[in-house]
Amino acid sequence: MAGLVRGDTVILTGMGGSYAACYPLAADLAEAGLTAVMLGAAELLHFRIGILDPTTPVIVVSQSGESAEVVHLAETLRGRNGGPSLVAVTNGTDNSLARRADLVIDTFAGEETGPSTRTFAAGLVTLAGIGSVLRGATVEAACNAMSRIAERAAVSIERLLSNGSLGDDLLAWLGPREDVVVLGRGPARAAAEMAALTLKEADGLAAEALESAQFRHGPLELAGPGLAAIVIATEPETETLDRALARELRDAGAAVFEITRDDASFRPPGSPAAPHIGIGAIDRSVAPAVSIVPIQLLAYRLAIARGREPGAYLRAAKVTTRE
Numbered sequence: 001m002a003g004l005v006r007g008d009t010v011i012l013t014g015m016g017g018s019y020a021a022c023y024p025l026a027a028d029l030a031e032a033g034l035t036a037v038m039l040g041a042a043e044l045l046h047f048r049i050g051i052l053d054p055t056t057p058v059i060v061v062s063q064s065g066e067s068a069e070v071v072h073l074a075e076t077l078r079g080r081n082g083g084p085s086l087v088a089v090t091n092g093t094d095n096s097l098a099r100r101a102d103l104v105i106d107t108f109a110g111e112e113t114g115p116s117t118r119t120f121a122a123g124l125v126t127l128a129g130i131g132s133v134l135r136g137a138t139v140e141a142a143c144n145a146m147s148r149i150a151e152r153a154a155v156s157i158e159r160l161l162s163n164g165s166l167g168d169d170l171l172a173w174l175g176p177r178e179d180v181v182v183l184g185r186g187p188a189r190a191a192a193e194m195a196a197l198t199l200k201e202a203d204g205l206a207a208e209a210l211e212s213a214q215f216r217h218g219p220l221e222l223a224g225p226g227l228a229a230i231v232i233a234t235e236p237e238t239e240t241l242d243r244a245l246a247r248e249l250r251d252a253g254a255a256v257f258e259i260t261r262d263d264a265s266f267r268p269p270g271s272p273a274a275p276h277i278g279i280g281a282i283d284r285s286v287a288p289a290v291s292i293v294p295i296q297l298l299a300y301r302l303a304i305a306r307g308r309e310p311g312a313y314l315r316a317a318k319v320t321t322r323e
Helices: 016-020 023-031 041-051 068-078 118-134 139-161 166-174 186-203 239-251 287-291 293-305
Strands: 009-014 035-040 058-062 086-090 103-106 179-184 207-211 227-233 255-260 265-267 276-278
Touching: 009 016, 009 023, 009 041, 009 068, 016 058, 016 118, 016 186, 023 035, 023 118, 023 186, 023 287, 035 041, 041 068, 058 068, 058 118, 068 086, 086 118, 118 139, 118 287, 139 287, 139 293, 166 255, 166 293, 179 186, 179 239, 186 207, 186 227, 186 287, 186 293, 227 239, 239 255, 287 293
Parallel strands: 009 035, 009 058, 058 086, 086 103, 179 207, 179 227, 227 255, 255 276
Antiparallel strands: 265 276
């Protein structure tokens, strides 16, 4: 992997949840002094492909390896003389993207239907391992470190899943509201984007993911009793800012639910204190896989309440094969 990076710039691309999973790696590489550019595969293919050169490796994340945009991008890059190295991160290696890549890294998520859950978490772990190698760790050291990090995340997820009332509590918190925003910064953007996507896919709910600071630049006018806001305040650099925004939204009458780095704790809606859940001090590279679990449980319960089959698509598909 490290041998494919000959300059100091890496392109991270994908579509949908696979693209969202790139946020932690982008922040991780930037902290190490590498320029990590995130671009959606369609945008890169049709409008930004001129930035690529032989020293700029492209890491393409796709759970299926068959999404129209990533396959078209891979075909285009393979057709160029002196094109960039192409690294595919996919769930399995028998797919169109993998067959066109210089290096294939299997997430081993297994079969999945409906909105991405396991594939999102597995993708985060795999990308974090790639980041460790690009920062200079050996493959063995990266695997050992990620095994420990993933185990801590898994313990936190099991704790959340053991709360049998969490989905119903969040359903009661949401109530009849149709205006939903999920806010996060830095690596937490992965959880915010994937959470909003899950609510759209599973429930037909027009949830929007926004970077927390951007929310103040206009969308703040949405604050009021009709708004439900999930604030993912898990990044140490901006936790104080994000929780202050949550208080401001709550004071404006919005229904606010916070996800934080606090130790195992849960305050359900209706409690004297503000509704919130703590995921613990999980490594930021995989924290989004934990942060999103409450929203996944909400999406499941909301689908049932709306008479939908959880995980069943009405118009979209698990794999998008046309642009």
